[in-house]
Amino acid sequence: MDPFLYLDRDTFVHRLDPRTKMFLLLGAFGLVFVFVSPLYQLGVLAVVLGFGYLAQSLVNLKRIWFILVMIGVMTVILWSIFGSGETPLFLFVELESVLYGLGIALRIDTTIVAGMIFLSTTRNEEIATGLVKLGIPYRFAFAVSTALRLVPTIASTGSTIGQAQRSRGLDLESGNFIQRVRKFIPLLVPVFVSTIRSTNVFSMALESKGFGASEKRTYFLQLAIRRRDVLVLLGFAVLLAGCIALRMAGYGGLEGFTR
């Protein structure tokens, strides 16, 4: 199974410049903070899901639904314990703290769904080049994109070594959690020792190809902010401004909750 979330589709969201998608992601992170009421947060989530639908990326929800549900349950429980309200519900739990927990759960889930849509529609190379174009130093972006590419390789090497040792009779299932984790060390050590060992060869290969030879680099992947990017960003700005205006008019708050 491909561990990455990226889905190769031909939608207008996929065609947006990665920088536009980064700004939209940051904007979505801001948008979720406008409202506290779970009802209004549901509206924000619906907007984000609608965007995901247009991007044909909601299929990835199947991979993270369990995390989203668990976040919902745990956040409501945590805020019911740590928060307080005015209307008793049962035992020490008040209605306002449950509502606040629901609102926060939706807020967190919305940011994760927004992150999922971003990753489902943006390739690793686009993220790296987009970061450089936004002013992030090339060497940092290179490290991020190289690490992203190496993760599946390391994971599959680890899995192969584990299977090989199991076929020779290694028992990884017995014992408590710490004992089982300790049994994994002899399996993992060859994986990362061989990975780290490649550092010098990797460095020489990079330098022989001119890594860091000149300050100004050219890129195979050409990024450009087009009219559709500007229109999408403008549309989002109007939405954000509308939500802020609604909140300032007194909608979407939650009365009676104290932390």
Place this chain on the structure above:
Amino acid sequence: MKEAFTMWRHTQMVVLVALSAAIYAAILIPFKGFTIIPGFTEVRPANVFPFVFGLLFGPAGAWGAAIGNLIGDFFGTLGLGSIFGFVGNFFLGFLPYKMWGAFFRRGENMEPTVNTGKKFAVFVSIVVLASTVCAVWIAWFNDLIGFVPFAALASIITVNNAIAGLVLGPILLLLLYPRIKRWGLLWTEIMRPNEVPQARLQTVGAILMWVGGLGALAVGLIIGLGLYQQGFAAAGFSPEGAGQVGGFAIGVGLIPFLILIIVASFMLGGREQVLAAEEESDRVR
């Protein structure tokens, strides 16, 4: 902190950032299902890597921890909390090598391994401190934005980090150190002395780091659990002096401690370790 930026000049260090981030993320991802606070933290045996890579690869290990954690979030939990996940994990890899030098006198063997009782004790204390500082950054931000209460998140992350480091760290360090040294990949062998800052009042810096880390955790727990209403910490957080649990109180109350952590990071050096490694290699030659 200068070395965290000058290290990018070295191709080997850039590669070490990428490789340590990839290893950290590759081990983090399979445990994503073992959640403790869903979306925020899970059982993380991989958290041993920031301590070990931080000690061996210095700033490359710190950046590797930060990027590795971010990549781990790419596999399903990328969100606003990821921003301070990056910062917290950077400190998880940053403090081990920064604090290491503060425990040894000039001329004393300061090779980053745990082959003596003193080095083992130093490693244990560094694991506890780095775990706490990492937890404080992440929990402070998540409480400030109203995601997860400080008391719950800070205590869980501290314990979670520390267990991985204390149980697996010494074994991994003993296994890896001789190999990394043989391959010439210790940060002290790659970086030059002029790229690493000299310590300024190192002992004071180390004390400030302890006060910043443990103080932030203690004060955060006191405010978060509302214990201050029974005592000394009530003053100053609201005009009435009655305070306010969590949120703004934690957001403001912990800032002095977070500043202490940053100030201490600039005071702790690192050049002494690079010079010691140079002297050691001269002796071998």
